[in-house]
Amino acid sequence: MGSPSSATDDNELGVHCTASNELLVHRLIAPDRGFVEFSVRLAWGNRLFAQHVYPDVAARSFMLSADRRRLFVVSGDGAVSDVNLTLGSVNKTSVRGNETETVMPFASPGSLDRGLLYVAVGAYDGQGLAREIRVFDTNTWVRVSTIRTRTPFRSAVGAIAGSVIYALTAEGGTVLVIDPEAQRELRTAPVGRSPSAAIVAP
Secondary structure, three states, rough: OOOEEEEOOOEEEEEHHHHHHHHEEEEEEEEEEEEEEEEEEOOOEEEEEEEEEEEEEEEEEEEEEEOOEEEEEEEEEOOEEEEEOOOOOOOOOOOOOOEEEEEEOOOOOHHHOOOHHHEEEEEOOOOOOOEEOOOOOEOOOOOOEEEEEEEEEEEEEEEOOOOOEEEEEOOOOOEEEOOOOOOEEEEEEOOOOOOOOOOOOO
């Protein structure tokens, strides 16, 4: 199974299965019990390998809408889908994928109220690293900005207030601190070891 994500209320838990690329929404009825309320098949992303396109890249990034009724899903090639959590339906947006690119995980809780979706993108070169952050308006799906970093990174997370982004580098035990408004790196914070994942707590 893949990474969990919050669902429409506090008694639901969404879990992404990377093998089937399904989103399973569980209804929790007790601290140790629950059942699958519904499941949604997500769109596969494409990748280019040896001059062939393979539609086998699972979703990489998720963000709930501010009203918690929709889930924005970024596939491995950068295409964005809009999942209606009430109807259990999946709709494509105008953000299309690119089989020569790959998406890194990005948790962006701070962008909810402003309706912004952050997508970390890099070249599909086998390294699995992002070199820029694309910012989309979830109301129009227009790309409103692109933030390029000097150092490639493997994942990122947005602060609760949406004022800063933390990107985890591939090597060197550092975290990039990025200002999304100024669209630039503020500083590099050493963390001692090679970071692989991060969360932002209230």
